[in-house]
Amino acid sequence: MIKLLLSDVDGTLVRMDKTLSERSIDAVDALHDAGIHFAVTSGRPPRGMSMLVEPLSLRTPLAAFNGGLVVDPQMEVLEERTIPDHLVSPAIDLLESFELSVWLYRGADWLVRDPDGPHVAREAHTVQFDPTVVESFDGATEVAKIVGVSDDYGTVATAAGAARDEFGDHVAASRSQPYYLDVTHPDANKGSVVAYLAERYAVPVDEIATIGDMPNDVLMFARSGLSIAMGNADREVQRAARRVTTTNDEDGFANAVERFILQRGG
Numbered sequence: 001m002i003k004l005l006l007s008d009v010d011g012t013l014v015r016m017d018k019t020l021s022e023r024s025i026d027a028v029d030a031l032h033d034a035g036i037h038f039a040v041t042s043g044r045p046p047r048g049m050s051m052l053v054e055p056l057s058l059r060t061p062l063a064a065f066n067g068g069l070v071v072d073p074q075m076e077v078l079e080e081r082t083i084p085d086h087l088v089s090p091a092i093d094l095l096e097s098f099e100l101s102v103w104l105y106r107g108a109d110w111l112v113r114d115p116d117g118p119h120v121a122r123e124a125h126t127v128q129f130d131p132t133v134v135e136s137f138d139g140a141t142e143v144a145k146i147v148g149v150s151d152d153y154g155t156v157a158t159a160a161g162a163a164r165d166e167f168g169d170h171v172a173a174s175r176s177q178p179y180y181l182d183v184t185h186p187d188a189n190k191g192s193v194v195a196y197l198a199e200r201y202a203v204p205v206d207e208i209a210t211i212g213d214m215p216n217d218v219l220m221f222a223r224s225g226l227s228i229a230m231g232n233a234d235r236e237v238q239r240a241a242r243r244v245t246t247t248n249d250e251d252g253f254a255n256a257v258e259r260f261i262l263q264r265g266g
Contacts, residue, residue, distance in 0.1 A: 048127030100148030
């Protein structure tokens, strides 16, 4: 019996055009009607998740920055984990050594040095607000997330491994999209989000289901009783999950809720 479902957002809950399908909205309504908690987690900042609150009638905390900043549906901060200040500059240097464009998230601010850089316009459309352009990241503190961006997916994957080798357990480094490498506080990962929600709602982890599509979702798969990978996920992600649904453009989220959570049909 599943009592809580934790979902990734991009590539999972929303379609490729970043919209919610009516079937996904109906699926969340069905979870609420069945008394099953529904929560979301994402590499997005809190402001980039706010558009989900009303259509999904969200009642649970939203875990932004992969769990680095947890807010309630009114956007009030519940928990915050930032990257150790002394590691911010070295992490930026490492990402730049792989020729990745770098963004910083601090509080409600999204900071970039190049407003015309790769995926800036796409991200602004996704999160529905524009970045703040700065000349330098020197002296930045209380940083929730550093993002390295490149359309060379292999380089992004290599940089993720290099960040883990360089900083070990002092940061979490994983890809939230093929072109994004997220660096956060070591406890800011989706596995920790599962633990947070389990404690908050007194739900055993084996009664929690998780659904996602990217390598940064694998940690929450490992901490939950039922893990579901999207049909658009890489094979490595699908192998880490107990179940695989259809793609996000084929209502994979709704199909998973109906088949694996509510056990209706199929």
